[in-house]
Amino acid sequence: xxxxxxxxxxxxxxxxxxxxxxxxxxxxxxxxxxxxxxxxxxxxxxxxxxxxxxxxxxxxxxxxxxxxxxxxxxxxxxxxxxxxxxxxxxxxxxxxxxxxxxxxxxxxxxxxxxxxxxxxxxxxxxxxxxxxxxxxxxxxxxxxxxxxxxxxxxxxxxxxxxxxxxxxxxxxxxxxxxxxxxxxxxxxxxxxxxxxxxxxxxxxxxxxxxxxxxxxxxxxxxxxxxxxxxxx
Amino acid sequence: xxxxxxxxxxxxxxxxxxxxxxxxxxxxxxxxxxxxxxxxxxxxxxxxxxxxxxxxxxxxxxxxxxxxxxxxxxxxxxxxxxxxxxxxxxxxxxxxxxxxxxxxxxxxxxxxxxxxxxxxxxxxxxxxxxxxxxxxxxxxxxxxx
Numbered sequence: 327x328x329x330x331x332x333x334x335x336x337x338x339x340x341x342x343x344x345x346x347x348x349x350x351x352x353x354x355x356x357x358x359x360x361x362x363x364x365x366x367x368x369x370x371x372x373x374x375x376x377x378x379x380x381x382x383x384x385x386x387x388x389x390x391x392x393x394x395x396x397x398x399x400x401x402x403x404x405x406x407x408x409x410x411x412x413x414x415x416x417x418x419x420x421x422x423x424x425x426x427x428x429x430x431x432x433x434x435x436x437x438x439x440x441x442x443x444x445x446x447x448x449x450x451x452x453x454x455x456x457x458x459x460x461x462x463x464x465x466x467x468x469x470x471x472x473x474x475x476x477x478x479x480x481x482x483x484x485x486x487x488x489x490x491x492x493x494x495x496x497x498x499x500x501x502x503x504x505x506x507x508x509x510x511x512x513x514x515x516x517x518x519x520x521x522x523x524x525x526x527x528x529x530x531x532x533x534x535x536x537x538x539x540x541x542x543x544x545x546x547x548x549x550x551x552x553x554x555x556x557x558x
Numbered sequence: 559x560x561x562x563x564x565x566x567x568x569x570x571x572x573x574x575x576x577x578x579x580x581x582x583x584x585x586x587x588x589x590x591x592x593x594x595x596x597x598x599x600x601x602x603x604x605x606x607x608x609x610x611x612x613x614x615x616x617x618x619x620x621x622x623x624x625x626x627x628x629x630x631x632x633x634x635x636x637x638x639x640x641x642x643x644x645x646x647x648x649x650x651x652x653x654x655x656x657x658x659x660x661x662x663x664x665x666x667x668x669x670x671x672x673x674x675x676x677x678x679x680x681x682x683x684x685x686x687x688x689x690x691x692x693x694x695x696x697x698x699x700x701x702x703x
Contacts, residue, residue: 432671447699463672465672467673470648470649470675506653513644513656515653549655551644555644555681557685
């Protein structure tokens with residue numbers, strides 16, 4: 327009888343140990359699998375992070391600058407950047423592409439189309455002296471500024487504007503100049519003629535950055551803030 | 559009178575005096591605390607209320623960065639300036655005029671292919687304050703980045 331009980335107990339003990347072992351193996355396997363999954367995911371995330379960082383760095387180094395061509399050689403162009411600072415644009419015969427921009431459209435051109443005095447935008451990667459050009463765009467330079475009307479010439483249709491930096495700019499109002507006036511009651515813009523402009527008004531203007539035969543800037547458009555707005 | 563009765567009366571008086579003493583001292587102490595509290599309140603040092611100094615919120619452009627190259631026909635300009643300023647955003651292709659009800663403003667602005675010089679000017683409502691200006695140069699160069 328005792329022997330029977332002993333055998334039963336031993337059997338149950340073995341059975342218990344067997345299932346315990348099986349359970350430990352299964353749980354170990356599960357945790358290893360999930361750990362593998364997690365590490366694969368981590369690797370994927372890391373890869374994505376590296377890729378986005380590389381793209382960011384590329385974007386950071388990938389910049390644009392613009393200026394007037396002052397000298398052209400076979401492998402480089404010198405441009406007049408801001409405040410008469412010169413920048414060197416390195417050209418790659420195979421890589422660099424050339425475009426001209428007109429009426430919001432770009433057209434592919436050749437290196438031979440570039441000439442001194444052209445205003446160009448260069449995109450590429452910066453170096454110590456300037457930029458390694460990927461693309462060069464011949465564009466038009468515009469000035470956007472504002473100031474107070476200090477003189478009006480009603481015979482020749484020009485205005486003298488004093489800017490915030492006390493610089494005087496002479497503006498020719500051409501037949502093509504778009505002229506707008508701010509309605510101070512509803513802040514809407516209204517089309518006006520030259521006669522509506524008064525000394526003391528503020529004028530916001532856009533001009534092409536080259537003087538005409540009268541040594542004045544031809545206004546592309548003007549926006550007048552009447553002095554009455556400031557007396558309200 | 560019996561001796562026990564006298565003893566009971568005596569003990570009753572002693573206990574009565576003892577308890578009444580405790581009650582009276584408690585009342586006195588609470589009154590004293592109240593008095594102290596009220597005097598503490600009165601002794602409060604006079605506070606100096608801060609004077610509000612109104613500073614001009616300068617025109618700040620949070621987005622976009624100057625000299626940014628973009629690949630889309632418009633950008634969102636985000637900035638801060640004094641409330642109720644008259645803000646004028648001008649470029650060769652667009653003029654935007656509005657008054658900001660909050661200090662912060664956020665507005666979509668169109669771009670043309672190539673270089674986009676943008677001038678942002680704020681005329682504060684208080685006419686005695688200075689006009690402020692900021693400029694941005696944004697390059698719209700599609701499929702180049």
